[in-house]
Amino acid sequence: MEVKKHYWNQYQKEIADDDYFYERSCIRQTFFPGSETTFLRIMKEELGKNIMDDPNLHTCTGIGYHSDVVAFDTTQTVCARIFSLMTDSGLKNYVPSCVTSFGLFTELIETWKHFPEELEKTRENLRKATGREFELPTNIAHPSDVIFKFRKELKEKMKYQLVNKHTGKPLKVVEHIGCHYGKVFSQHSIGGAEFPHVLAGMIEEWGGEVVDYPERRHCCGFGFRQYLVMANRGYSVANTKKKFESMKPYKPDFIVANCPGCTMFMDKWQYTIAEMEGITYDEFGKGIPVLSYEEMAGMLLGYNPWDIGMQTHQVQVESLLDKIGVEYDPKDKYIGKSGNYIGEPEKPENLKV
Amino acid sequence: MVKLYDVLLQDIRFQEGLNACMNCGVCTAICPASEFYKYDPRQICDLVQSKDEEKIEELLKSDTIWYCGQCMSCKTRCPRGNVPGLIIMVLRKVSQELGYFTESEKGRQQFAIKRVIGENILNTGYCAHVNILDPKMHPEQGPIWKWYKDNIQDVTDRLGANYNRLGPGALRKIPEENLAEIRKIYEVTGGMDFYNKIEKYSKEKAKDLKMSFDEQGINNEYFYHVYLENKNNHQK
Ligand code: SF4
Numbered sequence: 001m002e003v004k005k006h007y008w009n010q011y012q013k014e015i016a017d018d019d020y021f022y023e024r025s026c027i028r029q030t031f032f033p034g035s036e037t038t039f040l041r042i043m044k045e046e047l048g049k050n051i052m053d054d055p056n057l058h059t060c061t062g063i064g065y066h067s068d069v070v071a072f073d074t075t076q077t078v079c080a081r082i083f084s085l086m087t088d089s090g091l092k093n094y095v096p097s098c099v100t101s102f103g104l105f106t107e108l109i110e111t112w113k114h115f116p117e118e119l120e121k122t123r124e125n126l127r128k129a130t131g132r133e134f135e136l137p138t139n140i141a142h143p144s145d146v147i148f149k150f151r152k153e154l155k156e157k158m159k160y161q162l163v164n165k166h167t168g169k170p171l172k173v174v175e176h177i178g179c180h181y182g183k184v185f186s187q188h189s190i191g192g193a194e195f196p197h198v199l200a201g202m203i204e205e206w207g208g209e210v211v212d213y214p215e216r217r218h219c220c221g222f223g224f225r226q227y228l229v230m231a232n233r234g235y236s237v238a239n240t241k242k243k244f245e246s247m248k249p250y251k252p253d254f255i256v257a258n259c260p261g262c263t264m265f266m267d268k269w270q271y272t273i274a275e276m277e278g279i280t281y282d283e284f285g286k287g288i289p290v291l292s293y294e295e296m297a298g299m300l301l302g303y304n305p306w307d308i309g310m311q312t313h314q315v316q317v318e319s320l321l322d323k324i325g326v327e328y329d330p331k332d333k334y335i336g337k338s339g340n341y342i343g344e345p346e347k348p349e350n351l352k353v
Numbered sequence: 354m355v356k357l358y359d360v361l362l363q364d365i366r367f368q369e370g371l372n373a374c375m376n377c378g379v380c381t382a383i384c385p386a387s388e389f390y391k392y393d394p395r396q397i398c399d400l401v402q403s404k405d406e407e408k409i410e411e412l413l414k415s416d417t418i419w420y421c422g423q424c425m426s427c428k429t430r431c432p433r434g435n436v437p438g439l440i441i442m443v444l445r446k447v448s449q450e451l452g453y454f455t456e457s458e459k460g461r462q463q464f465a466i467k468r469v470i471g472e473n474i475l476n477t478g479y480c481a482h483v484n485i486l487d488p489k490m491h492p493e494q495g496p497i498w499k500w501y502k503d504n505i506q507d508v509t510d511r512l513g514a515n516y517n518r519l520g521p522g523a524l525r526k527i528p529e530e531n532l533a534e535i536r537k538i539y540e541v542t543g544g545m546d547f548y549n550k551i552e553k554y555s556k557e558k559a560k561d562l563k564m565s566f567d568e569q570g571i572n573n574e575y576f577y578h579v580y581l582e583n584k585n586n587h588q589k
């Protein structure tokens with residue numbers, strides 16, 4: 001079995017050491033802005049790295065491209081403009097926050113390698129539209145790849161471990177890497193699509209145990225147009241439900257996801273399923289907390305959970321914080337930047353908070 | 354007349370996506386869409402490689418091509434290196450270019466996606482943004498989403514974002530000069546023409562269906578029709 005455990009090693013990838021150009025994600029900014037703040041904080045304050053957050057950045061068009069309203073030539077050229085901003089900055093190590101962007105950029109790099117005429121056309125289009133030139137990145141890594149690379153260094157600085165403080169046993173963690181991280185071009189991801197290791201490596205390093213459940217590799221159900229259009233959302237929730245049912249017997253303590261969309265769906269569909277069918281996937285009717293990997297790292301480093309955004313989840317995170325023994329102030333949860341109490345959200349009917 | 358198969362073949366994603374499918378069905382076995390919908394990526398590959406023009410046209414006008422979720426799970430397993438998900442992307446492109454998409458319920462939804470995501474890219478520089486996710490259109494987001502939206506500035510400021518302001522940070526306002534360049538890119542690369550085609554054919558369909566249609570925005574009968582219509586005959 002030892003041999004099997006190390007299959008992911010065949011999918012090792014180069015991850016740059018320092019000097020990164022960060023591309024923000026539309027979905028992560030919308031739902032988990034605190035996760036992006038936390039990643040940059042970890043990079044700068046914990047690891048002392050140089051990482052640029054350019055205010056001129058914009059969407060890669062990924063969601064529009066995969067919902068088929070943005071033409072391929074347009075997507076290629078909008079992405080080339082992002083590379084042009086990176087070229088202006090003098091940086092070469094590209095770190096896109098979104099898994100959809102990550103998949104798209106790996107698709108473009110591979111396309112341009114196999115069809116150099118597409119690269120030429122894109123250069124020409126960008127020049128014509130904006131007068132800009134661009135260089136290709138020398139390294140593309142998802143932020144989770146970077147955290148994975150420095151997981152041992154971060155462990156040294158962590159205040160907590162993924163261990164149940166009452167039992168002393170490792171927490172059972174479901175990880176979800178997101179389809180476009182590993183399935184678009186497997187060689188660009190740690191462990192590929194078959195042996196997902198980017199989050200598993202963090203979980204194991206930080207004291208937890210990975211739940212290897214049957215539907216581990218199944219899509220979260222986003223499906224782009226299958227969620228964006230209200231009439232299609234049954235597709236989306238049905239696929240997530242399939243995952244929940246498959247993981248339930250393993251009694252996971254929490255779920256951690258790589259992609260901001262998957263993180264949001266696994267959180268919000270638990271609420272929807274609870275309200276529509278009265279079903280929850282934990283023993284207490286509260287649901288299984290869902291974290292981004294940035295939140296997982298920030299929580300273990302001892303950052304205030306309410307500064308990193310854990311109060312913006314529909315499934316409440318306190319059960320997890322209590323298991324680990326994370327110190328937090330319940331009264332601080334709904335305090336805004338202004339220092340004022342901003343009131344509590346309404347309580348769901350079925351999902352317990 | 355140009356053959357539909359040749360039109361498909363002009364797209365490099367089609368050349369990448371289809372290399373002699375041997376009908377093994379591995380893609381179907383792993384496909385989340387084929388579990389939920391009357392959909393079978395193996396059949397799509399088989400039909401397309403038959404080069405039967407009539408059948409390809411029928412496919413382009415059908416609901417079938419709109420069932421895929423573009424997860425790319427099929428890419429990981431096909432023994433021939435095919436990518437049904439990529440073939441679907443090309444079929445959808447051609448269906449919209451020729452106006453065939455308005456012939457099916459699922460195809461007509463492209464109008465709603467264009468008006469929301471498509472416009473948002475040009476107007477704000479984001480494809481998805483907190484401002485366009487209305488709790489009424491997204492009941493699945495739960496009460497936490499309403500709370501988040503109602504208190505957006507105070508909450509996101511605490512989370513270190515820069516909501517609606519210039520300068521770096523999450524949810525920042527994207528400066529106009531960047532948006533102007535994105536619009537220019539759309540003009541040069543045919544992105545604007547593609548949007549206009551979706552608009553043109555959707556307007557014609559709205560007229561056929563005797564539904565009101567506004568030139569902009571989402572508050573019109575046709576938008577809500579395509580956004581909500583579900584004949585419930587799509588699942589297995
Ligand atoms: S990309 Fe489409 S065809 Fe391929 S597995 Fe996903 S849903 Fe199925």
Ligand code: SF4
Binds near residue numbers: 431433
């Ligand atoms: S897995 Fe590949 S060869 Fe097999 S049916 Fe699907 S596309 Fe054809």
